[in-house]
Amino acid sequence: MQTEKVIDHIVNWLKDYANNAKVNGFVIGISGGIDSAVTSILCAKTGLDVLCLEMPIHQPKSHVSRGQEHIKQLKNNFANVKDTLVDLTPVFDQFKAEVSVTKEQATVDMALANTRARLRMTTLYYYAGLHGLLVAGTGNKVEDFGVGFYTKYGDGGVDLSPIADLMKSEIYDLAKVLGVSEAIIKAAPSDGLFGDDRSDEDQIGASYPELEWAMTMKENGKTANDFEGRKREVFELFSKLNRNNQHKMVPIPICEIPENLK
Numbered sequence: 483m484q485t486e487k488v489i490d491h492i493v494n495w496l497k498d499y500a501n502n503a504k505v506n507g508f509v510i511g512i513s514g515g516i517d518s519a520v521t522s523i524l525c526a527k528t529g530l531d532v533l534c535l536e537m538p539i540h541q542p543k544s545h546v547s548r549g550q551e552h553i554k555q556l557k558n559n560f561a562n563v564k565d566t567l568v569d570l571t572p573v574f575d576q577f578k579a580e581v582s583v584t585k586e587q588a589t590v591d592m593a594l595a596n597t598r599a600r601l602r603m604t605t606l607y608y609y610a611g612l613h614g615l616l617v618a619g620t621g622n623k624v625e626d627f628g629v630g631f632y633t634k635y636g637d638g639g640v641d642l643s644p645i646a647d648l649m650k651s652e653i654y655d656l657a658k659v660l661g662v663s664e665a666i667i668k669a670a671p672s673d674g675l676f677g678d679d680r681s682d683e684d685q686i687g688a689s690y691p692e693l694e695w696a697m698t699m700k701e702n703g704k705t706a707n708d709f710e711g712r713k714r715e716v717f718e719l720f721s722k723l724n725r726n727n728q729h730k731m732v733p734i735p736i737c738e739i740p741e742n743l744k
Contacts, residue, residue, distance in 0.1 A: 507531030514548030599636025630727025
């Protein structure tokens with residue numbers, strides 16, 4: 483990959499899109515992870531307004547500190563970057579106190595995890611509306627089009643996706659050239675939706691390199707029968723997640739009414 487040329491391409495794409503939409507720039511949620519770090523730098527390089535939002539909800543201290551350090555570095559390097567802290571913990575706790583929790587604990591935990599993401603999406607769009615900004619997504623290709631590892635109408639609710647055509651490994655390549663901190667680059671990827679240190683790999687059951695491999699194999703027409711052992715296990719896992727999460731990746735189904743019934 484021609485990393486520097488890819489960076490220039492994304493920055494120009496962002497700038498053109500924002501100018502054509504007649505907006506002032508971008509708002510982005512900063513998580514302390516590599517995807518939001520890379521995306522925020524790309525947005526900042528446009529020279530347009532960039533608002534970085536911290537939106538903690540019972541967040542691990544390690545995530546918070548990495549995010550804060552990144553924002554500090556970003557503001558030191560770019561005069562067009564501002565930041566706001568919105569502590570959503572009280573909002574989340576109040577929501578949790580008001581809703582029914584009579585299901586199995588694992589089901590409740592997942593529903594509440596998705597609620598965190600949707601509270602953040604609502605907050606991003608609130609500030610986008612206030613300042614005339616676009617909500618920049620941080621999903622990569624494996625998450626968005628491979629296994630569907632995101633919350634529908636949560637972190638999947640964005641105006642544009644600058645890095646969604648890049649594999650996770652390619653995001654790391656961009657991060658090194660863009661000067662993302664070593665603390666973020668070395669941190670285990672995590673969506674931070676459960677208030678603990680569980681990683682994406684813990685949740686998915688496979689690492690990003692494994693998922694990238696499976697995605698490439700599937701695109702090349704391979705099937706589970708072509709592999710054995712761990713490779714077959716990963717390929718079957720990827721295929722299952724890809725199949726089960728198609729509802730996130732395809733347009734909302736519309737019940738089309740036949741002309742003779744109108």
